[in-house]
Amino acid sequence: MSKEFILSLVPTPLSNVLRTFAAATVGYFVIVHYKIIGIVLRTLRRDLTGIIRLAKGLTQLVVAQLRNKTVGDAFNQTVARYPSKICFYFEDQKWTFKEIHELTNKIGNYFSAQGFKKGDVVGIFMENCPQYAACWLGLSKIGVVSALVNTNLRMESLKHSLDIVKCKAVIYSEELSDAIQDLVTGGDLSVPIYSYSKTGNVAISKAIEMSSALKSASTEEPVSSDKVNFTDNLFYIYTSGTTGLPKAATFKHARYFMASAGGHSLHDLVGDHIYKDFQGYAGSTTKTEQKIARNVIRPGDLVFRSGDQMVMDELGYFYFRDRFGDTFRWKGENVSTTEVESVITSITQLKDCIVYGVQIPGTEGRAGMAAIVDPSASLDLGVLASGVQSKLPAYARPLFLRLTKQIETTGTFKLKKLDMQKEGFDILSIADPIYFYQGGKYVRLAVPLYHQILSGDLRL
Secondary structure, eight states: OOHHHHHHTSOOHHHHHHHHHHHHHHHHHHHHTHHHHHHHHHHHHHHHHHHHHHHHHHHHHHHHHHTTOOHHHHHHHHHHHOTTSEEEEETTEEEEHHHHHHHHHHHHHHHHHTTOOTTOEEEEEOOSSHHHHHHHHHHHTTTOEEEEOOTTOOHHHHHHHHHHTTOSEEEEEGGGHHHHHHHHHTTOOOSOEEEEOSSSOOSSTTOEEHHHHHTTSOOSOOOOSSOOOTTSEEEEEEOOOTTSSOOEEEEEHHHHHHHHHTTTHHHHHHOTTTSOSOOOBTTOHHHHHHTEEESSSSTTOEEEOOOEEEEEOTTSOEEEEEEOSSEEEETTEEEEHHHHHHHHHHHHOOSOEEEEEEOOTTOSBOEEEEEEEOTTOOOOHHHHHHHHHHHSOGGGSOSEEEEESOOOBOTTSOBOOHHHHHHTTOTTTOOSOEEEEETTEEEEOOHHHHHHHHHTOSOO
16 A cells, blocks of 8 residues: 555544544534424424425315315215215214205205305204204205304304304204293394204294205205305305304305315415405404404514413423413303493392302313392392393303402493402402302302312313
């Protein structure tokens, strides 16, 4: 081996310096950013899986748009592939895709024969069952928009939900007859009503029994005089009424495909040609504007204000913490303190009443609590319990009740909630009598019951 070749194998001082510098740089980066590197490694599989699924979903979404596909079209394709497979297991029944397909066609053809057309709205007020899905799917085939009404709503809230989207008919399940009967008796429901009954009996005289009405309807695919499109409205979903009565949010066929293809993340990937506009709430531009903040990050931008306070962990997962403003969340629903206060005031005819959320150990969100000024101790708790049960959905009924002689006011004569909210329902430190909603009535919150609630022994 030549001398020149041997010398060439000996590193120069400069290369040693560069190698040392590179190693030190890598070491420094690892030491300083070890948390980030660890998070990347821990979430790499999740993120890659998500990217693959999004790419697949994006492809399906673009194809659906190009073919002007509707949810009814997608369901028909599934029926063609799996006609005999089970679509729904419900109680002791099994429904195949073909059976559900025929039922949806019957519903579409029946309502088309009754004069319903594209753009009309039908309220669906039903408990969970296969017929629920068949109703909105069948109506969508003729372009009729379904209003999916919360089954917890009663009286004014229920009437408002049907009125705000201008329902031309209502389909309800037998279990909810009492709520519909209240509206009929009060003269607040003049549109045709249809009852889905397990027994075939109808509790409301003016109601049409759906199963009987559909017997003569055709099982052939319904044909709409006005073609149903990818961008047409599919149904309305209601908010919980955090700032008053429920509001109806528009849900289009396109939005349904987006949800099934991977959710809102696809919106950023697809761009404006798939989902152009923020739809807002049905029938109320004012309510929509109240939920939009402008010029937040840069001039001209629009931000939707959800009202939820969220926290994010180091892996990028978000968790609900609380609600902003005079609202709180209980049982997965948003509760409007304004609405509950209004209902209680109308029942009690007392001037001062405040409603707020209180935390209970071991539960998510806040339970409702009402403080009512009752200096003469004349409040009829039985009437109050009956009133909130008939006028408020279950999640909005105050779980705790505090009767007090007065509520402090601010300098501008507004009732002060914060101090009472901090005190919660602690009977060991509050002199005012506190009651607990149990078994459809308000009972005095005694020490044994109080400890049952705190320990979680009492199911709420």
